[in-house]
Amino acid sequence: MQDDLERILFDEQTILARLDELAAAITNDYRERELTVIAVLNGSLIFMADLLRRIPLPLKLDCLSVASYHGGTKSTGEVVFRQVALPDVEGRHILILDDILDSGLTLAAIRRKLEGENPRSVRVCVLLEKRIVRTAEVNADYVGFQIENEFVVGYGLDYMERYRNLPCIGVLRKELIAP
Numbered sequence: 001m002q003d004d005l006e007r008i009l010f011d012e013q014t015i016l017a018r019l020d021e022l023a024a025a026i027t028n029d030y031r032e033r034e035l036t037v038i039a040v041l042n043g044s045l046i047f048m049a050d051l052l053r054r055i056p057l058p059l060k061l062d063c064l065s066v067a068s069y070h071g072g073t074k075s076t077g078e079v080v081f082r083q084v085a086l087p088d089v090e091g092r093h094i095l096i097l098d099d100i101l102d103s104g105l106t107l108a109a110i111r112r113k114l115e116g117e118n119p120r121s122v123r124v125c126v127l128l129e130k131r132i133v134r135t136a137e138v139n140a141d142y143v144g145f146q147i148e149n150e151f152v153v154g155y156g157l158d159y160m161e162r163y164r165n166l167p168c169i170g171v172l173r174k175e176l177i178a179p
């Protein structure tokens with residue numbers, strides 16, 4: 001699998017060291033608040049597991065499943081909610097966790113949907129943020145790493161459902177991406 005990478009951007013040790021910092025910031029900000037984490041499946045699974053174990057606060061965890069991609073490397077803009085029952089967000093402080101902020105369409109749609117359920121607050125935490133002009137207006141409150149506009153895989157991120165179990169994050173070789 002690692003041979004399919006053009007280059008490695010962040011190895012496992014670098015990722016985990018950054019998660020220590022992110023977790024410390026989140027722990028500090030939510031010390032007096034009842035936190036509900038909503039993880040966006042499937043890309044945030046590994047990030048979520050490693051991050052939450054570094055946050056020593058009582059919190060609730062729920063997951064949302066959406067589809068915004070149809071196999072390629074570009075967002076189609078259409079966000080389909082696969083889960084019928086939405087997590088219970090009313091009156092709670094919500095922290096949305098996602099793998100990557102790209103066009104922003106996915107997170108904007110999720111945020112809009114959750115804000116309609118009367119939460120106390122909504123914040124967004126992403127492992128990666130691409131340095132691009134976003135299609136949808138959405139900001140992340142906590143960002144692991146900023147990256148250039150390249151297609152990356154590993155540590156939860158996939159290309160056609162592969163590479164999620166790579167322990168590092170890297171740029172996929174261009175010739176492996178279907179035109």
Ligand code: IMP
Nearest residue numbers: 043075101102103104105106151152157
């Ligand atoms: P957005 O709606 O364009 O912000 O896309 C968000 C989703 O697209 C993410 O949650 C990922 O699943 C996927 N995505 C965007 N960029 C990448 C990438 O570089 N590698 C893998 N998945 C990506």
Ligand code: MG
Nearest residue numbers: 043069157158
């Ligand atoms: Mg994906």
